[in-house]
Amino acid sequence: MSIQKSKQSSVQRLTAPYIRSLKGTSPIVSLTAYHAHTARIIDPYVDFMLVGDSLGMVMHGFESTVPVPLELMIMHGAAVVRGSSRALVVVDMPFGSYEESKEMAFRNAARIMKETGCGAIKLEGGSYMAETIQYLTERGIPVMGHIGLTPQSVNTMGGFKTQGRVKEEWAAIEKDAKDIDKAGVFAMVIEGVAEPLAAKLTKLVKAPTIGIGASKECDGQILVLEDMLGLSPWVPKFVKEFGQIGAAIEGAVELYAEEVRDRSFPSEAETYQMLTKKAKTKTSRAKKRPASS
Numbered sequence: 001m002s003i004q005k006s007k008q009s010s011v012q013r014l015t016a017p018y019i020r021s022l023k024g025t026s027p028i029v030s031l032t033a034y035h036a037h038t039a040r041i042i043d044p045y046v047d048f049m050l051v052g053d054s055l056g057m058v059m060h061g062f063e064s065t066v067p068v069p070l071e072l073m074i075m076h077g078a079a080v081v082r083g084s085s086r087a088l089v090v091v092d093m094p095f096g097s098y099e100e101s102k103e104m105a106f107r108n109a110a111r112i113m114k115e116t117g118c119g120a121i122k123l124e125g126g127s128y129m130a131e132t133i134q135y136l137t138e139r140g141i142p143v144m145g146h147i148g149l150t151p152q153s154v155n156t157m158g159g160f161k162t163q164g165r166v167k168e169e170w171a172a173i174e175k176d177a178k179d180i181d182k183a184g185v186f187a188m189v190i191e192g193v194a195e196p197l198a199a200k201l202t203k204l205v206k207a208p209t210i211g212i213g214a215s216k217e218c219d220g221q222i223l224v225l226e227d228m229l230g231l232s233p234w235v236p237k238f239v240k241e242f243g244q245i246g247a248a249i250e251g252a253v254e255l256y257a258e259e260v261r262d263r264s265f266p267s268e269a270e271t272y273q274m275l276t277k278k279a280k281t282k283t284s285r286a287k288k289r290p291a292s293s
């Protein structure tokens, strides 16, 4: 008897369990993506791409991620899924869309997954989110955690403050990591923590740790794409600018403005001329449908 392959078997996306299985093997590579075109470019190189709520600050000019609405995450999430075909797409749950109750979290997470086609969601918070994380994972929603510096808590933290740089802060963060690990996260982002704490957390939990400003001691790394491309007006200490796209854009726009002003653009090469009678006939003939037999 031949084995019938379902249509689904042609889908080659990396999955949340696959990302989890990478712990202790090779470093996990990830970046944020907010649009179809950047998703397409980074797709072959990353294990997962995160539609982070940082898009509120990077793309929409908000001062923090707090104002980001669920609909905006869904719109960008769907674009990133359409633009990619290989990497796992993880979409952030924005502030106010999951904290109130586990039922609310499920409703909104299910909406994100149905309306974007993503493979997992991410939410911020430690021990106090463990019950919600377990509720979601038991109901078919892969959850990535996010502890340490949690930007959605900027107003209670009093700023974007690095964590665990004094030993007294370690116990609470270790408990956060253990509790969300036990609750079933398939990976967890560790943001803005001191290197020795990142090393300890990575040894402590079964899920891979994905560092941002958390040293090379994590199981993987993530950066905001625009930051590492040199597109952001300022970047935190932990960002390395691997490219200088901002300067390249400015150079191209400056040249365009110059050429429009001195009328060297558009040139002959970018201009349509009138068709000769002969060319016109040829074109319209070519467009004729073949007669049906």
Ligand code: KIV
Pocket: 032, 050, 051, 052, 053, 054, 055, 092, 146, 189, 212, 222, 224
């Ligand atoms: O929103 C985001 O981009 C994030 C990353 C910084 C991990 O959460």
